[in-house]
Amino acid sequence: MTQQFLLLRYNNTCGPFTVSELIEQQLLPTDLLWQEGISICWKQAAEFEQLHDYVQAPEQVEPVAIAASEEEIVELNVKYCKSLVELREEYNQWNEKKQARRRLRAKLRVGQFVIMLAIVMAITLQLFRSNQQTSHHEKDETSLANNQLVTVKQELLTKDQ
Incomplete structure (x- = not known):
């Protein structure tokens, strides 16, 4: 061939x-x-x-x-080729830009993660606080009901005597 x-x-x-x-x-x-x-x-x-x-x-x-x-x-004079030094320099510049873009994207991803984490933590804290308030409110209601029961018991005991 x-x-x-x-x-x-x-x-x-x-x-x-x-x-x-x-x-x-x-x-x-x-x-x-x-x-x-x-x-x-x-x-x-x-x-x-x-x-x-x-x-x-x-x-x-x-x-x-x-x-x-x-x-x-x-x-x-028509020239289609570049010297090897020019090609290397051009490639290195292109590669540096590519690496800089990659580093910037990584920083942006970290920043986005931090923001999302802060939002999740704020929402969790808000839910925790609202649960605590509800829990305290329920405890107050429970203790009030218990006090009323104790009072009613005492009244019944005093009437029986």
Whole structure:
């Protein structure tokens, strides 16, 4: 089975190509390749051993001409890749933001838990106080009824004597 590659050039994907077909394409340093069935990310053409010698040197690449208006033509050097240092820095910044968001969400969850706990404690305290008041009220009523019974008993005992 021959190796098949997709070619990403000037933000356009084409292919699949064999190694010999890629060599005919006159590979540019800015070209990215995807090896079908093997790649997990796009790589520069020069990163493949069998294609390294066939990638044009950066000086040989002609700038792409884009018409800004009918009268004026702007020349641009098209670059699709960043250096590894730039990618690491970009990733570290993204990761720091992600970690900061995660820490903030954790703090918010703790804050929400504390608020919920305070609400539950306040409700429990309120219920406890109302039960105590009801309990005292019931005790007062019970002791009053007991006193009345004792009084009635004494009256009955005195009448019997």
